[in-house]
Amino acid sequence: MLVVMRAEATPADLDRVVAAIDAMGAEAHRVPGPGRRLALAVTGDMQPAEGAHIVALPAVDEVFWGGATYHLASREWHPEPTRIRLGGGVVIGGEAVVLIAGPCAVETERQLMETAQAAATAGAQLLRGGAYKPRSSPYSFQGLGREGLELLARARRDTGLLIVTEALDTDTVGAVAEIADVIQVGSRNMANFSLLKRVGRTGKPVLLKRGMAATVQELLLAAEYILAEGNPDVILCERGIRGFDGSTRNVFDLAAIPLLHELSHLPVIADPSHGTGRRDLVPAMARAAIAAGADGLMLEVHPEPDLARSDGAQSLPLDALPALVHELRGVAAAVGRQFAAKSGAIPA
Ligand code: PEP
Ligand code: MN
Numbered sequence: 001m002l003v004v005m006r007a008e009a010t011p012a013d014l015d016r017v018v019a020a021i022d023a024m025g026a027e028a029h030r031v032p033g034p035g036r037r038l039a040l041a042v043t044g045d046m047q048p049a050e051g052a053h054i055v056a057l058p059a060v061d062e063v064f065w066g067g068a069t070y071h072l073a074s075r076e077w078h079p080e081p082t083r084i085r086l087g088g089g090v091v092i093g094g095e096a097v098v099l100i101a102g103p104c105a106v107e108t109e110r111q112l113m114e115t116a117q118a119a120a121t122a123g124a125q126l127l128r129g130g131a132y133k134p135r136s137s138p139y140s141f142q143g144l145g146r147e148g149l150e151l152l153a154r155a156r157r158d159t160g161l162l163i164v165t166e167a168l169d170t171d172t173v174g175a176v177a178e179i180a181d182v183i184q185v186g187s188r189n190m191a192n193f194s195l196l197k198r199v200g201r202t203g204k205p206v207l208l209k210r211g212m213a214a215t216v217q218e219l220l221l222a223a224e225y226i227l228a229e230g231n232p233d234v235i236l237c238e239r240g241i242r243g244f245d246g247s248t249r250n251v252f253d254l255a256a257i258p259l260l261h262e263l264s265h266l267p268v269i270a271d272p273s274h275g276t277g278r279r280d281l282v283p284a285m286a287r288a289a290i291a292a293g294a295d296g297l298m299l300e301v302h303p304e305p306d307l308a309r310s311d312g313a314q315s316l317p318l319d320a321l322p323a324l325v326h327e328l329r330g331v332a333a334a335v336g337r338q339f340a341a342k343s344g345a346i347p348a
Pocket of ligand 1: 104130134185186187188209239274
């Protein structure tokens with residue numbers, strides 16, 4: 001349930017509503033409401049009669065019942081796009097299209113530092129890399145864990161790149177949140193509601209990947225879980241959905257990019273690496289994603305893709321990055337945006 005206060009409501013009015021909700025055994029989370037009005041997202045069981053009591057309290061404007069609706073993620077009440085301000089002046093959802101590049105998994109110090117240097121030189125603003133990896137097989141490389149997080153922190157110190165890394169479960173969210181500038185919730189965890197609530201309470205921006213069999217509506221509802229915890233910084237990520245044709249790893253849903261922008265104010269990042277599973281297809285889908293309005297790209301890159309411990313087939317070699325960035329700058333300019341603002345190896 002969402003409670004929206006009148007424009008003239010005071011913090012004391014809001015406190016009264018919070019106390020009433022508490023007394024009903026539900027939990028009220030303060031969230032930014034439409035048009036900067038005070039609002040509360042209510043979690044826990046509430047009966048319609050209790051909702052009627054809340055709407056009758058002073059300074060309450062409207063009460064919306066949850067159902068299958070994403071109130072906080074919706075553009076309906078929040079027409080202006082959300083801009084997520086990270087450290088170092090990096091903004092996701094602003095004029096510039098951001099570049100997130102890095103290996104699928106952090107493997108070794110050398111692999112990560114080489115990749116980070118190449119990504120920074122090519123103009124990336126963020127470095128990606130999993131320390132905790134969700135693998136289909138329990139026998140596959142599961143990531144370096146804490147050691148991987150420490151390497152990511154070192155790469156940030158050395159290059160100035162901000163860090164995106166995945167939180168795999170509620171046990172390790174705390175450790176990930178200490179290091180990450182942006183916490184990734186992976187496709188397999190998009191509907192892990194305890195994890196969504198937990199990352200919503202970290203105070204860190206969250207990059208939420210679309211579940212591999214999730215509808216756009218389900219993605220937005222998953223974002224709603226994070227927003228309802230009072231965390232406004234959610235970045236949606238289109239990474240492809242399962243199709244019947246094995247010739248690509250996933251079906252990269254390009255139309256989801258403008259559709260998500262239509263439905264939601266949240267920024268949208270595209271991941272053509274997982275979207276295709278094939279490095280030969282990544283550049284074309286990266287170009288297409290920018291043309292379709294993506295606010296950023298997430299690209300897997302590796303110094304020796306054929307030796308990568310995960311997702312080598314879709315990882316670009318480091319030396320492919322400067323030319324690709326050069327091309328993507330042209331596409332971004334054609335749709336009135338900038339791309340990878342730091343200077344790259346090839347002059348723009
Ligand atoms: C990843 O980013 O390496 C990853 C595991 O992605 P996804 O959750 O989209 O499969
Ligand atoms: Mn990967």
